Ligand SMILES: Nc1ncnc2c1ncn2[C@@H]1O[C@H](COP(=O)(O)OP(=O)(O)OP(=O)(O)O)[C@@H](O)[C@H]1O
């Protein structure tokens with residue numbers, strides 16, 4: 001995979017948390033390249049810092065030192081407002097617990113990120129419908145999250161993540177809260193997004209079957225990365 | 230969809246909580262409106278005072294009277310049109326709780342001057358013809374069911390004795406704010422009674438109402454009148470009718486200040502109620518705020534959604550309160566007809582009601598909105614819902 005240029009380039013990343021007075025080093029001088037179009041799985045024991053690393057790649061957390069370049073932009077250097085705009089344009093987030101807004105329908109949840117764009121209503125609607133079709137939920141657009149199964153909610157969340165056509169998808173244990181069958185469906189969708197739509201995906205997972213779907217796997221343990229394949 | 234729609238959807242999440250909060254604001258604004266209307270009515274007596282009327286009284290205190298002989302002297306002052314003497318009677322009709330103002334006045338100049346008290350001409354002839362006739366306000370007659378020709382016994386307190394008056398005239402107000410609860414009888418009748426019981430104590434007036442030709446000339450007339458009686462045994466103090474009335478009202482100004490304070494406290498309490506509702510709502514939604522920020526929304530987006538919800542609850546509550554004010558005041562107006570000639574709602578009350586609602590809405594949102602704007606994404610996402 002080294003022939004493609006890296007779309008994510010993490011260099012000398014360090015992050016520690018103060019805990020009971022002493023600093024706990026979660027990431028220590030960590031470097032990582034992820035090529036464009038990759039489906040990358042990050043594994044490792046609980047508490048090893050997987051989410052912390054993913055959050056910094058997605059631009060919702062900041063390191064103590066080091067740089068995170070995504071598609072040529074060092075996002076660590078961006079100010080708060082610029083970083084928010086960057087996230088809106090370049091990253092789609094998928095969380096373990098879906099994190100949909102309960103009072104909004106599937107359609108409205110997916111439309112949310114587009115409200116920050118200058119798109120007129122009609123075009124927004126088209127984008128939303130396309131995204132919901134990709135995840136196979138075109139017939140559930142009026143449903144509220146509490147009227148959907150976990151797997152369906154996660155597919156709405158994926159539609160919300162892809163509706164802005166981002167550079168990068170980051171997923172933190174996207175199948176962690178789902179049964180086998182729903183998990184397979186989610187992994188199918190992610191696989192399709194990677195294959196057909198050429199989306200770069202960085203996925204944190206505990207699930208060996210999910211990891212199998214990825215092209216590249218790496219394990220994070222005690223602040224160190226080791227490639228599995 | 231627009232982000233703004235979240236304001237409405239969020240407000241409907243906890244229907245009972247929102248309903249109770251709206252009700253709280255409604256009650257507060259309603260209480261504010263009632264208090265304001267009552268205070269305005271309290272001052273209305275002074276507002277109804279005419280600028281062309283002055284009142285001359287004893288300089289020392291209202292308790293002391295003036296010689297009736299002052300009347301022709303004041304009439305001589307340039308710019309004075311009419312002078313009418315009056316005595317506060319302060320009697321009791323049957324029971325002490327049946328209070329209403331009674332005055333012994335020189336009927337003819339008095340009613341010429343108080344042209345807003347309208348007595349039908351046929352009744353007026355009877356009033357002038359009978360020594361112990363009285364003229365009563367329409368509302369007062371209604372209150373006690375008095376009819377023309379009826380005898381009304383009143384026990385004197387300042388001027389002890391049992392008096393009997395015959396209702397010969399019922400006046401009605403020309404203007405909406407006119408006081409229709411007063412009771413007037415002949416000064417001469419009172420004077421005779423006093424002379425009979427306390428010889429040598431009669432021929433005095435509690436005050437003179439002085440009508441002037443030109444209100445702009447008031448200061449000059451006041452000066453001339455008071456200068457005229459300077460260094461006499463009974464020096465005078467002349468002021469406009471309005472200032473005279475306000476002097477009465479001012480006695481209760483401490484009570485009114487207390488009531489004002491109460492209305493401010495009510496607003497303060499409802500501010501806390503709304504602030505609490507908004508703080509609870511914002512706390513429950515921290516994770517959603519973190520998600521919205523992840524999607525690229527900024528702190529001010531979240532702050533305006535919270536502010537919008539707070540203002541929505543406050544304005545809906547305030548509107549309900551102001552709408553409810555109309556029937557409530559109408560009812561109170563009937564109930565309190567004996568005390569207030571009328572209870573008009575000042576249009577400014579509505580402006581203030583809306584203003585208070587908006588201000589409470591904004592103030593209640595400040596802390597939760599700032600909290601949401603500052604919430605760290607990572608912290609928010611870790612929050613267990
Ligand atoms: N806000 C924080 N304050 C203190 N310590 C923190 C904070 N956030 C994370 N940590 C610590 O950082 C370490 C890594 O956390 P992280 O959530 O990245 O782990 P993880 O690999 O994603 O674990 P899991 O598989 O259980 O999700 C943990 O030891 C955690 O306790």
Ligand SMILES: [Mg+2]
Nearest residue numbers: 050051052172
């Ligand atoms: Mg994690």
